[in-house]
Amino acid sequence: VRALARRLLGPRAAAVSLSVDPALAAGGPDSYRLWSPPGAAVAVAVTGSSGVAAAAGLYRYLRDFCGCHLSWSGAQLRLPDPLPRLRAEIRTAAPGRYRYYQNVCTQSYSFVWWDWARWEREIDWMALSGINLAPAFAGQEAVWQRVYRNLGLNQSEIDKYFTGPAFLAWNRMGNLRRWAGPLPPAWHLKQLYLQYRIVERMRSLGMTTVLPAFAGHVPQGILRVFPRVNATRLGHWSHFDCTYSCIYLLDPEDPMFQVIGTLFLKELIKEFGTDHVYSADTFNEMTPLSSDPAYLSRVSNAIFRSMTGADPKALWLMQGWLFQHQPDFWQPAQVRALLHGVPLGRMIVLDLFAESKPVYQWTESFYGQPFIWCMLHNFGGNHGLFGTVEAINHGPFAARRFPNSTMVGTGLVPEGIEQNDMVYELMNELGWRQEPLDLPSWVTRYAERRYGAPNAAAASAWRLLLRSVYNCTGICVNHNHSPLVRRPSLHMDTGLWYNASDVYEAWRLLLSAGAELGSSPTFLYDLVDVTRQAAQQLVSDYYLSIRQAFQSRALPELLTAGGVLVYDLLPELDSLLSSHSLFLLGRWLENARAMATSDREAEQYELNARNQLTLWGPSGNILDYANKQLGGLVLDYYSVRWSLFVSVLVESLNSGRPFHQDQFNQAVFQVERGFIYNKKHYPAVPAGDTMEISRKLFLKYYP
Numbered sequence: 001v002r003a004l005a006r007r008l009l010g011p012r013a014a015a016v017s018l019s020v021d022p023a024l025a026a027g028g029p030d031s032y033r034l035w036s037p038p039g040a041a042v043a044v045a046v047t048g049s050s051g052v053a054a055a056a057g058l059y060r061y062l063r064d065f066c067g068c069h070l071s072w073s074g075a076q077l078r079l080p081d082p083l084p085r086l087r088a089e090i091r092t093a094a095p096g097r098y099r100y101y102q103n104v105c106t107q108s109y110s111f112v113w114w115d116w117a118r119w120e121r122e123i124d125w126m127a128l129s130g131i132n133l134a135p136a137f138a139g140q141e142a143v144w145q146r147v148y149r150n151l152g153l154n155q156s157e158i159d160k161y162f163t164g165p166a167f168l169a170w171n172r173m174g175n176l177r178r179w180a181g182p183l184p185p186a187w188h189l190k191q192l193y194l195q196y197r198i199v200e201r202m203r204s205l206g207m208t209t210v211l212p213a214f215a216g217h218v219p220q221g222i223l224r225v226f227p228r229v230n231a232t233r234l235g236h237w238s239h240f241d242c243t244y245s246c247i248y249l250l251d252p253e254d255p256m257f258q259v260i261g262t263l264f265l266k267e268l269i270k271e272f273g274t275d276h277v278y279s280a281d282t283f284n285e286m287t288p289l290s291s292d293p294a295y296l297s298r299v300s301n302a303i304f305r306s307m308t309g310a311d312p313k314a315l316w317l318m319q320g321w322l323f324q325h326q327p328d329f330w331q332p333a334q335v336r337a338l339l340h341g342v343p344l345g346r347m348i349v350l351d352l353f354a355e356s357k358p359v360y361q362w363t364e365s366f367y368g369q370p371f372i373w374c375m376l377h378n379f380g381g382n383h384g385l386f387g388t389v390e391a392i393n394h395g396p397f398a399a400r401r402f403p404n405s406t407m408v409g410t411g412l413v414p415e416g417i418e419q420n421d422m423v424y425e426l427m428n429e430l431g432w433r434q435e436p437l438d439l440p441s442w443v444t445r446y447a448e449r450r451y452g453a454p455n456a457a458a459a460s461a462w463r464l465l466l467r468s469v470y471n472c473t474g475i476c477v478n479h480n481h482s483p484l485v486r487r488p489s490l491h492m493d494t495g496l497w498y499n500a501s502d503v504y505e506a507w508r509l510l511l512s513a514g515a516e517l518g519s520s521p522t523f524l525y526d527l528v529d530v531t532r533q534a535a536q537q538l539v540s541d542y543y544l545s546i547r548q549a550f551q552s553r554a555l556p557e558l559l560t561a562g563g564v565l566v567y568d569l570l571p572e573l574d575s576l577l578s579s580h581s582l583f584l585l586g587r588w589l590e591n592a593r594a595m596a597t598s599d600r601e602a603e604q605y606e607l608n609a610r611n612q613l614t615l616w617g618p619s620g621n622i623l624d625y626a627n628k629q630l631g632g633l634v635l636d637y638y639s640v641r642w643s644l645f646v647s648v649l650v651e652s653l654n655s656g657r658p659f660h661q662d663q664f665n666q667a668v669f670q671v672e673r674g675f676i677y678n679k680k681h682y683p684a685v686p687a688g689d690t691m692e693i694s695r696k697l698f699l700k701y702y703p
Contacts, residue, residue: 001054001205004124008070008077015083016061017045018054020206025049030132031093032057036085043083051206053094056130056432060092069449070128071421073525073582076452092432094130095400098208098409099431100350100372101131104281104319107138108169109381109416109626113591113609116197123198127205129428133372133409135279136202136209136272139195141168142188143271147264148219157221159183165595166608173284174217175237179244179617180608186597192271199272210317211268213278213307214261216250216299222260223248230254234286239621249282249289252302261306269310276313277348283322287329293337300341316342320349320371324357335359336367344368351399352376352413355391356475360399365406373399374411375427380626381416382480385503385533387423387470393436416626418582422446422462423470439466451520458517461509461530468502469533484539484638485627487620487668488645489661490547494540504703507534511698514691524690528580531694532629535573538701542569550649550659558653562646570639572697578631579688585632586682588613610676620669632682637675641668 001020005013017037025031030053037045044061048054062068062077065084069076114122126134141162148158163171164180165187171177202209223231230251237245250257265278280303288296307314323330330338339347349371351359360371373396377387399407410431412424425446430437440463447462448454472478476497483492507530510523517523542565549558577583592609596602613630614637616622644667652659 001048001051001058001127004055004127004205005058007120007124008075008128009079012079012083015041015043016058017042018058019045019047020049020051020054021047022049025053025093029094029097030056030130031091032060033089033091034061034086035089043085050132051204052127052130052132053206055127055205057092059128059130060090060432063449067449067452069425069446069452069522070125071425071450071522072125072418073421074521076450076520076522078452094432095434096407096409096431098133098348098372098411099129099131099428100133100374100409100411100413101126101129102135103352103376103413103415104135104137104173104279104284105169105415106417107135108166108612110418112165112168113588113595113605114194115594116194119194119198120201123201123205126202126207130432131412131428132206133208133277133411134202134210135212136195136199137172137212137279138198139188139191139272140172140212140268141183142192143268144264145188147260147267148221150263151222151260152225153219153221157219157224161219161221164608165605166592166612170237172212173281174215174234174247174249174286175284176240176245177219177247179240180604180611184597184601184604186601187595190595195272203273203275208275208277210277210279211265211272211274213280213303213314213316214257214264215280215282215303216252216257217247217282218250218260220248222250222256226256229256232289237285240617244617252299257302258306258309261303262309265307265310274311276311277315277317278307278311279317279319280307281319281322284319285322285325287326291329291334293333296334296337297341300338304342304346314346316347318347318349319352320359320366321352323359323363324353332363335363339363339367339369342369345370348372348408350374350411350413354399355388355395356477358395358399360402360405360407365402365404368404368406370406370408372409372411373407374413375423376413376415377423377478378414378416378419379477379479381414381419382478382485382627383419383529383532383629384478384480384482384536385465385469385529386420386472386476386478388472388476389423389426389439389466389470390473391476392423392427392430393439396430397436421450450526451517451523453517453520455513455516457509457513458523461506461513464502464506464509465530468498468506472497479625480627482536482540483543484536484634485629486624487665487672488543488641489664490550490659492543494544496537500537501703503530503533503537506530507694507698508702511691511695514695518691525580525582527694528576528583528690531576531697532573532583535569535576535697535701536629538569539565546646546649550653553653555650555653558646558650562642562650566639566643566646569701570634570642572693572700573629574631574635574639575688576631576690576693576697577629577634578683579686579690579693580631581684581686583630584682584684584686585628585630586684588628588630589682590684607676614675615672620672623672631686636678636680637672640671640675644668644671
């Protein structure tokens, strides 16, 4: 923790005394105390019951007394001189045992190309946020490869199983095989090296690491080596056919299930040590072979036994996504059977989408198994301002008060990160609170800390955003369906859960604060993000004009609206995004290539990176699921699609032939595929003045 403070504060860290005393928790949840000892040398002393608790105490001091802020998009650490002293001691205990972070999908949508320097920053942020339970999933394929080879599989059988790096999350859950693979030997070595550092650092801060366990999915080669094994081929996943999906699931009652599961876990523990918590998801978006409760209990019992065979102290951490994803299958009897196949208290369920679709309420608090109340918030790592602030401000407290509640903590489980910093800062703070916050005053302080200075216009902008984009109510799924980032058609969704004028007004207010706050990196990030949101709304308006003009056969209006969209608005948006390093396609592609040890690997990784953002599969199988608004991608992918769409509509009016979506889809697929293979180099360094570009867009387009 002291090393973390030095990385964060440099020489100023000397004025903060940090210590860890497990007795402070008195056997209960994490706690910390802050006080100012007599004498001038140390401004504040922080004691935590664990490393994470001490780091959370340090961030509390920096946040509430020094006006500092730390997020994915940047840090604002202008410390007062001298550091403020506390008038009275502060003691805080967390309301629950765990604060969890990460989604199985985050490994692919966000972490896939990270080096150690980026991982170190993330683990620092996790500790300062008080996160004490998180997966450490890197390097598992290297261990699996060793296990498969020991069982008698040959390399070509293994290569036909693993996907490429950008799709490993779905290989691990038994959804996908082979696509964008195979994994080069150097990939395994680099990931092992990363994993050693990740688990060492997480544990040194007092975090509990979650390791992967065997969920039952096996390569086809297992059937060659063990012809009498009882394995069933699962159905296809999503829009993939059996070329890349339909993975084999070993019958949990087959003796080989225990052999493979225990072998893998023993090998993994030998390699990385263990904190006794293991993750396995057997039926993620896959229907079990039978709905018989007895069968489902035997499945979960077999998975658990394969863990305890290697580690008698094993705890199983399971994503509760399946229960709300396939509610027709998972009726109360089926849920109870699966959960009760494991002794009570030896499983922790992540109530994964609790802010919108909580499962604990209709399962009597998971029938007695402990659960973590999680905010999912983001799908596919999409850009787009979004939040359900009222739901997260009240949900965890209601779950704790639920009759016979088995809640043991809160969690952040976005599919992709580096978006909507405010929502994650809020959720992290709520993980340490005993009651809800006053949100308008909280967000006013947030703006001040984030930019390092009070500013009335910026504070007003944030209060507008809080009540609009960040306050989705009811069942809210944050998947960006804006016409901007979707394949054009005449039936696109332009609905919003908020008042569009609030975003335009927030944009105006932020621009007016630019003279005072323009030197703040976090301010410039937010200006890009809010301008981007306004532009996204404008794209919907132009789309509606294009559709209206086409349907009323008004060629001049179609040419005008289509021309403005394709030749001005989208290029301007692209130049805005290209002015900020965190909104560059080139950065994502460069990070992918940097993982490679040869030109051939670099090309494979770059194709992985491009495909995930766009086609998500060989033929647009999960098209645009992981859409991002990045400089380079807007101009050469989204804009080219819109250009084709407008010209096909114009051609239709000119020739009198009807527009056929199927024909357009075939033509536009060539454009989409063309982007993946265009071999164009995209800059990883920003160009242009963010404030100027935003102002130019504003003067042209502010409604």
